[in-house]
Every structure is written in structure tokens, then in C-alpha cells.
Amino acid sequence: MYEGIRSPAVHMPKTMSDLVSASTRFPNATFWAGGTYIMSRHEYYPTKNSNDIIYLAQVPELKRINRTDRYLEIGSMVTFEQMLTVGKQVLPGLLYTTLDRSATMIVRKQMTSGGAICTNEIRLALPCTLMALQAEVEIKTCLGPKTETKWLDIHRLYTRQGRLQLKKNELVTRIRLGFERENFSYFISSGDPMQNPHESVILSFACFYNQSVINRFRLCLSFPTSLLLVPQEIDMMMQGTLLPLSSSQIDRVVRSVMEEILASSEHEIPPIQLERARGFVESAMHELNAQSLSER
Numbered sequence: 001m002y003e004g005i006r007s008p009a010v011h012m013p014k015t016m017s018d019l020v021s022a023s024t025r026f027p028n029a030t031f032w033a034g035g036t037y038i039m040s041r042h043e044y045y046p047t048k049n050s051n052d053i054i055y056l057a058q059v060p061e062l063k064r065i066n067r068t069d070r071y072l073e074i075g076s077m078v079t080f081e082q083m084l085t086v087g088k089q090v091l092p093g094l095l096y097t098t099l100d101r102s103a104t105m106i107v108r109k110q111m112t113s114g115g116a117i118c119t120n121e122i123r124l125a126l127p128c129t130l131m132a133l134q135a136e137v138e139i140k141t142c143l144g145p146k147t148e149t150k151w152l153d154i155h156r157l158y159t160r161q162g163r164l165q166l167k168k169n170e171l172v173t174r175i176r177l178g179f180e181r182e183n184f185s186y187f188i189s190s191g192d193p194m195q196n197p198h199e200s201v202i203l204s205f206a207c208f209y210n211q212s213v214i215n216r217f218r219l220c221l222s223f224p225t226s227l228l229l230v231p232q233e234i235d236m237m238m239q240g241t242l243l244p245l246s247s248s249q250i251d252r253v254v255r256s257v258m259e260e261i262l263a264s265s266e267h268e269i270p271p272i273q274l275e276r277a278r279g280f281v282e283s284a285m286h287e288l289n290a291q292s293l294s295e296r
């Protein structure tokens with residue numbers, strides 16, 4: 001039964017320079033973080049042409065969480081559970097809620113920040129929230145001695161359809177977030193995004209305001225296999241708007257998001273996803289109103 005099956009070689013670098021050299025020498029190898037996504041794919045092993053594996057868990061730099069004066073930096077091998085232990089005081093509320101509501105406790109102990117943003121075919125909760133929080137990611141392009149490192153806005157990792165744009169020899173090493181905290185956040189995910197991604201929708205929303213005047217309004221919607229959208233016009237449209245929003249302003253937000261969804265998708269979106277997206281955006285606006293009224 002296993003005739004012709006090729007066992008993959010597993011490389012286990014212990015330093016960043018070993019990691020760079022392994023990925024330069026084996027450009028087709030698969031980076032293995034927590035393995036939760038890789039192992040959930042059909043027939044990931046054994047196959048006739050299994051890729052070699054580069055196991056990332058033994059490189060200390062990838063497992064660190066750092067606070068500087070301006071940023072919170074999270075290594076790509078930090079697990080969801082470890083991020084949660086950093087706590088609500090340090091993490092943005094939207095990020096804390098996202099991590100807390102993802103998968104189960106056992107899976108959260110295994111899945112990593114880097115693995116969650118680098119899944120190939122599907123865009124789940126963490127990238128959606130990091131887009132709403134305007135995070136940056138550090139990318140290392142492994143080219144032996146000429147290795148390059150750069151910071152990118154996270155949205156540049158993906159196409160509008162949510163497809164990952166990393167090359168084979170590119171590795172995510174850190175995620176960076178500023179310390180400005182949103183005044184209001186809203187996270188919701190419907191359906192089971194792993195089992196039934198074509199019906200599922202994820203919304204992450206962060207609103208920054210000062211004395212009831214909105215100065216940043218960042219909303220991100222993920223239709224896990226077809227669209228990852230930060231509606232651009234709304235952020236501009238809402239800047240300077242006074243809270244609470246009127247019914248006509250809420251209608252305008254919902255209409256504008258739905259128009260951008262339809263204009264951005266390459267394929268027809270199933271009605272259940274459209275309906276869920278509409279409902280989520282509307283509920284987020286009502287919750288925002290409720291919070292702003294309760295602060296008066």
C-alpha cells in the first residue's frame with residue numbers, strides 16, 4: 001500500500017541563521033508551525049511526492065513576545081494560548097476576543113500566529129482581525145547570505161480574494177501592533193469556517209473615537225475562500241462622524257459595504273454569506289451606538 005511513498009526529510013533548525021540556510025537550500029520545503037492546518041488537509045501524508053519539512057518550533061526568536069515604547073511584537077511561533085496569557089491589558093480587545101473564540105482550547109495550544117496568517121487556501125479569523133487593527137508583518141526572504149528582511153502592512157500579504165502572496169522562500173517572522181487602543185471592537189464569526197468555509201463569514205471591526213467623534217473606522221470582512229475585504233470608502237466616509245449614528249447613517253454604511261462586496265468578488269457569493277455579512281455589519285453599528293450612548 002505504501003509502495004513508492006516518499007518519506008519527507010524533516011529539518012529542525014535551532015537558530016535563525018540555520019533556518020535561513022535550510023530554507024535557502026530546500027526552497028520547496030514546507031514550513032511547519034503548529035501543524036494544525038497542514039494535518040487537517042486531505043491526504044497530507046503519505047503521498048508520492050511529500051515535500052520536505054522545515055520545523056520552526058526550535059528557533060527561539062520566533063517564540064518571543066516583545067514590548068517596545070511604540071509596538072507590541074509577536075513572534076510567528078507564539079501560539080494562540082500564549083498570546084491569550086499576555087492578557088487583556090496588553091492585547092487590543094479585538095485581538096483578545098478573536099483568539100479566545102478561535103477553535104478549541106487544545107487546538108489553541110498548538111496553532112501559531114504565523115500559521116494562522118499563512119494558510120494557503122483559506123483566510124480565517126486572525127488575519128481578518130489583524131487587518132482591522134492595521135498590523136504589520138515582518139517577512140524574511142531567504143536568499144542565503146543576501147537574505148532580506150522587511151516590514152509590510154498585513155493587507156499586502158493577500159490579494160483582495162484573500163490569497164496569500166508569499167513566495168516559497170519567504171517566511172513570516174513577527175507581527176507588530178501599535179499601542180493605540182480602539183474604543184470599540186466587535187468580532188463575530190458564523191458557521192464553522194474550517195468545515196464549511198463557503199457559508200461562513202467573519203467580521204472584525206475596530207472604531208477609534210474621541211468625545212463621540214469618530215477618527216478611525218476599520219472594518220474587515222472575510223468570506224474564507226473567496227474575499228478578504230477592508231471597505232476603503234467607509235473609513236473616509238465615517239471620519240469626523242458624531243456618535244450615535246442615525247438610522248440613515250447605519251443604512252448608508254450597510255449599503256456601502258454590500259456594494260463593495262459585490263464589486264470586489266470574482267465569483268457569485270452565496271446568498272447565505274451575503275445575508276450574514278449584512279446582518280453582522282448592521283449589528284456592529286447598533287452595538288457601537290449602544291456603547292456610545294452608555295458613555296454619556
Ligand SMILES: Cc1cc2nc3c(=O)[nH]c(=O)nc-3n(C[C@H](O)[C@H](O)[C@H](O)COP(=O)(O)OP(=O)(O)OC[C@H]3O[C@@H](n4cnc5c(N)ncnc54)[C@H](O)[C@@H]3O)c2cc1C
Pocket residue numbers: 030031032033034035036037038039040056076101102103104107110111112113114115116117118119120124125126166170171172173193194
Ligand atoms: C479543529 C480545528 C478548528 C479550528 N477552528 C478555527 C477557528 O474557529 N477560527 C480560526 O480562525 N481558525 C480555526 N482553525 C484553523 C487554524 O486557524 C489553523 O489550523 C491554524 O491557524 C494554523 O496554524 P498552525 O500554527 O497549526 O500552522 P500550520 O498548520 O503549521 O501551517 C499553516 C500554513 O502556514 C505556513 N506557515 C506556517 N508558519 C509560517 C511562517 N512563519 N511563515 C510562512 N509560512 C508559514 C505552513 O507552511 C502552512 O502552509 C481551526 C483548526 C482546526 C484543526
